[in-house]
Amino acid sequence: MLKTLGRETWNSVKVIVVLLVLTVIIYPLLVWGIGQVAFNKQANGSLITNSQGQVIGSELIGQQFTRAEYFHGRPSAVGYNAAGSGASNLGPTNPQLIDGNGSEVTVTDGQTPPPNATPVAGKPNTYYVPGSYLGVKNYAEQFRQENGLAADAKLPADIVTASGSGLDPQISVDAATLQVNRIVQARKAEGGKAASITPEQVKTLIDQNTDGRDLGILGEPGVNVLKLNLALDNLFGAPPAPAK
């Protein structure tokens, strides 16, 4: 038995070395070589650069948009941190899923409440501090408000829920279409190249940046938000930097 143990231990060591060479040196380097040569852009993260050569993001990775002139993406449980992806992981009957993961804080008399806090009705000196996830109810309210929609307007499922990766680059066509009027108004107000912007032009851009189902049936259609916003800037100019 001892002899078997010794022999097979030595065999283990030898096989580990050989398999390491095959699977962790030759194989990934081969993929790297082929990838860098044949699909250079994808192999390096499908990065987008601006005219000055600065990287402004990746086609595949969603980013945070808050300005009225841009299409907004889906809620993200990680604030579009592309070096810390993740979902909300809130269960279907968890109150935080609907109301958000904020918390109530009580301050002593005269103390200033924390930033972003709102007073809680019926509880003096108590404030609600929103968390990293605002909840379906608040995301829906916010989206309706921003886009001037009726309080009972039906919203598509994606725009009020956090994605799995927290980096979803896409929104649904409905979610994009509902934002068109807001964008037209905001851009028009800035004048210049954007003075003549029409909803139809923006809708055409949505069409152009919609990825259909692969092979006609796989997955669901979606609009790439970053590419759509870049297309907007291309046609109508980048919005002026916000006042500090």
Place this chain on the structure above:
Amino acid sequence: MTLNGILQLVVYFIILLLITRPMGIYIYQVFAGKKTFLHPVLRPVERGIYKVLRLDETKEMNWKVYAVAMLLFSLLTMLLTYLVLRLQDILPLNQAIDGSGTHIGKMPEALAFNTAASFTTNTNWQNYVPEAGSYAASGAASAGSGVTYFTQMTQLAFHNFVSAAVGISLAIAFIRALARRSAREIGNFWVDLVRCCLYILLPVCLIFAVVLVWQGVPQNFNDYTVATTLEGNTQVIAQGPVASQEAIKMFGTNGGGFFNANSSHPFENPTPFSNFLQMLSILAIGAGLTYAFGRWVGNQRQGWVIFGAMAVLLIAGAFVIYGFEAAGNPLVTAQGVNVATTDTNPGGNMEGKEVRFGMAASSLFGEVTTAASCGAVNSFFDSYTPIAGMVPLLNIALGEIVVGGVGAGFYGILVFVILSVFIAGLMVGRTPEYLGKKIEARDMKMVMLVVLILPLSILGFSALASINDIAQHSIANPGPHGLTEMLYLFTSSTGNNGSAFAGITGNTDFYNTLGGFAMLIGRFLMIIPILALAGSLVKKKTVPASVGTFPTTGLLFSGLLVGVILIVGALTYFPAYSLGPIVEQFIMNAGKLFQVG
């Protein structure tokens, strides 16, 4: 559910059926030492390897030596990984994870133990955050929560290859034991291992990985990219040699994501097409093994019967998840959300899901990844509606035999086959036999060990966790959902799946240690009785079939097999599930949130 959604599922099942035969023939050829179409290229390499190693490829092992070799190999690779995780901060290829040159630190002991156990056992449970940037951003960088490119490539991807190869080798050894008569040897572990990597895993992964790069999966060694977004903010984009790891992660049913968000991350799974290939690759080997088995024992119907039973459970599971997820969460619908799926709205329960996949492709992925022991996810189970979330849980608890993980799923279902034969034998009062081999008391003891270890570890550890304060504090969701999170953690660990109800904070000493042991128990305490069973079966003579033999090639047997699997599963887990997902479904249907206090 939409017509197009149902079509996606149907197309998947048809293509899986179509690849089963060619895959099976190829697997059989490789392990039976027959000539394959890759022999002209790879056979000289294989010979060279044996020459360098001074291995005699014709010398086979009995079950004990096979087990010893497998255990030693696993132990040594686990130790190596533990060491690398503890030293990764000073090893090469430690990428900068922000603009200011922060690198990944060493991993703490308990987490390193959990991670090493996790990848050695083909589980790929991840209590660390691979890309680690969230820790860097909060200033607590180099807390050792992340992993370096070196660790990913040389350890985690390495285990993805070899733990899969170990599983397949064991399944093949078991098949040999059934096919041979009055013999002692069940194969040479080293030869099986090398052949599996060389002929099956490496060639397929090479092509698959290149296709993934084409679809948008990165393959580089760059530091994380610092981008300035359109609105002028800084976004750090994690990179890495993703594609090479992604391919084997799926094909070897490992499931450990290169990134925290796993296959929902656009860099791991950029398109619905890459998603489809990933789902197919999860079940390709498992399905092929059923055909290889039929060929090996000289009766193709023996293989198809098993495939049929698996297919019934697989299709049923996929449609249950899809149905419940497409119907959405009434609590979300009440906020004025449109859950009807159309071309312009993915509809359904979109929390934790990606737009490009939508309901059908997410639900199917959830089913496939837990039917196998893969555990990769493209949508997050913790946010599934309760019954839809219970299906993955049950898939794993049944032993991942619905096609199953590479190898492990197949020897798992053979155990259930023998159990079914035994029950059928009891019903008619004859000594049960399978493939002409009499199933005797010692064999049934091994079968029962395998069947019982799983629930013992799952329910035992969950019971421990549910009375432990620290364990309870790790729960992210209140009420029955919290219990489901704990159950899922130990089910996934013991079942060597690796998917999670990811809200739970697994990175505590409690879960790192107990979860690590659950994974080792679920892998090795399962394998040893299986090999002992193989050792016993290989010795037996075969007796010719008589009128009293219960035929194991018909629909009746397929039905019995499905029945036995479901009854064993239901009896074992129903009480626990009724306190978790089942009661939560009622709460949700009543339109109520679970309010604490």
